[in-house]
Amino acid sequence: MNHQTKTQFIAVASITSELTAVISISKEISLAAANAKAIAFRAGDKARGFQPITDFINDLAKEMIQNIEIINELATSLCRITIKEYRKTEAFNKFELITTTCGSAVHAHSMQKPLADAKAIVQNCQLQFKRDVALLMDHLDTVTQHAKTAGIIATYSRIEASQAGEYLQSLQTVSKSVDNAAHKIHDHVQRCIIALSRFGSANK
Template identity: 65%
Template sequence: MTNQTKSQFIAVASITSELSAVMVVAKEISLAAANAKAIAFRAGDKAKGFQPITDFINELAKETIELVTNINIYALVLYRLTVDEYQKTVAYNKFELAAKMAEDAPYAKSMQEPVDHARLSMQDCQRQFKRDVSQLLGQLEAVMHHARAARVIAANSRIEASQAGEYLQSLQAVAESVDKAAHTIHDNVQRCRIALSIYRNS
């Protein structure tokens, strides 16, 4: 296995791992939204400004889960492409070696066509991998956007929670959990982007 193929396998595996963590955190945000909604309902007018925020938090969590689900499908495609590229690279290397060994043989020129075909097939696979990496990076950017939005919502949640009287601590805890989750999602997705960015420019 080539170093390039090994690093691609590692990159795709690390993305899958990071995204699993993002999915867990997004589900936690959804749960936090449900808890916040219940608290805001009990608080009534004291948490009137907090009630619509819970809908935003829940919607954000759902959209993040949907995005991550789609990204996981892309990650699986990248894994299959990496396997395919590895197999085609092995085939190309074998054809090329056979052609070199048969240089002095009477029908040596007949080897050129399969060598060229194997090389083109390998290169097509490499180009497809780069195209899919670019698309995946675009989807990861969308998740980053959601993480940034979650931080803004968390900041607004703190402001609204401060007006909630005896419910302040409960709603502040929700705001803190959303902010912490947003940080986690941002960091995990950033690691995915770093792992992939080298392939977009290579």
């Protein structure tokens, strides 16, 4: 396996690991929003400003999970492309060696088509890999923005929670958990971006 292929496998494996964590954390945010909604309902008018925030947080978590699922599909595609590129590169190298070895043999020209076909497939894999990396980066940017938004909403929700009387502590605990989750998601996504940034198409 050549260096480029190893690099691609390492990057994809790293991304997959980070994304698994992000999905788990996003589900935690969704659960926190559900808990906050229940608390806000019990608090009634004291948490009137907090109630719509819980719906927004829940929707945001769902959007993040949807984006991560798309990113997971792209990461799987990158893995398949990398395997295909490796196999076709091996085939091309063998065809090239045979062509060189055959020299002026009678049927040496018959190797030209499989040689050209293998080369075209390798080049197509490389182009597809770059396209998928670019798409993946776009979705990672979206998740990063969602994480930032969740952090801002968490800060705002702490302010709203201050009006909730005896429910203040419970709501602030939820806000803190959302804020912590947002920071964790941001960190995981940044590690994905770093893993991809080694590729020329992933300019960041």
